[in-house]
Amino acid sequence: MTEISKAEFDVLNALWEGYPASANDIIERLNKQKDWHDKTVKTLLSRLVKKQAIKFESQDRRYWYSPLIERESYVVHESKSLISRLFEGRVAPLVAGFARDDSLSRQDINELKALIEKWEKDNG
Amino acid sequence: MTEISKAEFDVLNALWEGYPASANDIIERLNKQKDWHDKTVKTLLSRLVKKQAIKFESQDRRYWYSPLIERESYVVHESKSLISRLFEGRVAPLVAGFARDDSLSRQDINELKALIEKWEKDNG
DNA sequence: ATTATATGATTACAAGTGTAATCTAGTTCG
DNA sequence: CGAACTAGATTACACTTGTAATCATATAAT
Structure with missing residues (x-):
């Protein structure tokens, strides 16, 4: 398992709440607790994909993310x-x-x- | 408390074994477990000082370090x-x-x- | 006195992190 | 059709971290 940073963990944690989820779903979930720009969340999603902690599938012109680790x-x-x-x-x-x-x-x-x-x- | 990195923690942990301790004391203690260059250990000691996790006193042309946190x-x-x-x-x-x-x-x-x-x- | 040594200070440098802004290419609105 | 809007891709940028190497200075040895 690659290292997952604290900010990345928060994103992953939001994804665990329910998936598949779009970037906007995650952004909304996080808005309740964090004060992050949506660009920030998208960066973190990309990094999690690169680290193979999550994956996505394209559908309806948008990505649907799911965790790859429990x-x-x-x-x-x-x-x-x-x-x-x-x-x-x-x-x-x-x-x-x-x-x-x-x-x-x-x-x-x-x-x-x-x-x-x-x-x-x-x-x- | 400022954040202490993993490598810094290993150094701090060696210092907790006994203090005041010179840089060489720490380097020796760490050599049993880690394969670090002495320069590396000294860098980490400096960073811990800057973070106010440890302090030192000069004596006999060398620094004697002690933890500032338990x-x-x-x-x-x-x-x-x-x-x-x-x-x-x-x-x-x-x-x-x-x-x-x-x-x-x-x-x-x-x-x-x-x-x-x-x-x-x-x-x- | 000059050189070698030892010790801490300063500098190095790439990878990872937090925190976005800009670029690009479809898609929808007028 | 052209403009505006979206969503993801790419780029940005300073700070931290791991991992040292080099510099400067004070003793110790010759």
Whole structure:
């Protein structure tokens, strides 16, 4: 997987919301959060195509874009990369940092407990 | 906090191992893992100084570097930044990704359980 | 005193990034 | 038909990053 920059990620993220999507669809979705010129978004779309993160098909005199990588696998990849750089590859120290920083909510705790329970059921 | 690049982080990380440290100390520490020219390391040290991530004091005709930011706060900051971009700020979905990807070890699980127990004792 | 050495400062330079503006070629409006 | 409008392609441009090489200066060695 080629590196995807932060701005490119925002575009890709908007595409994941629903596809195939035209450039204008993406621009509209992004306008809710970002203050980007439409030319900027189109540049980022082109760069994502060149990086083979997305593809397009021509139809009705316009391009319809779709992702070539799944959100799930991308975010797992990115998470692992960060965790390997910062925490020698283990996830618990990251969570520990959040805990020390008082950044865990009751909801986080409950979800973690559920995950652990499932893991133990599956992995004995 | 200014952005710290990946290469800069590796240098900063070596400095966190022990300081004050001279450029040569850092170069030696890094040689164990990286294959960087000493000029490269010195460039990165200068950039870290300019970014106010580290400082130095002159002594014996050489600079003695020390971090200006703590590892703990830096890694928490970076983790939060990633988690807010990828998971709307909540840590559990990240762990869930690891779980689905079969990337959790028994040790991870045990540490997470201990964290949760402590959290509940403190926040119960 | 002159030369070699070591250290930091300055300069280099291509690729990637953020952030667009301009160019080009169909398409639609008058 | 010619003008205006679209959508994508190409170009722009400064800043960052990776990865050093060269310059300047102060000691150390001869």
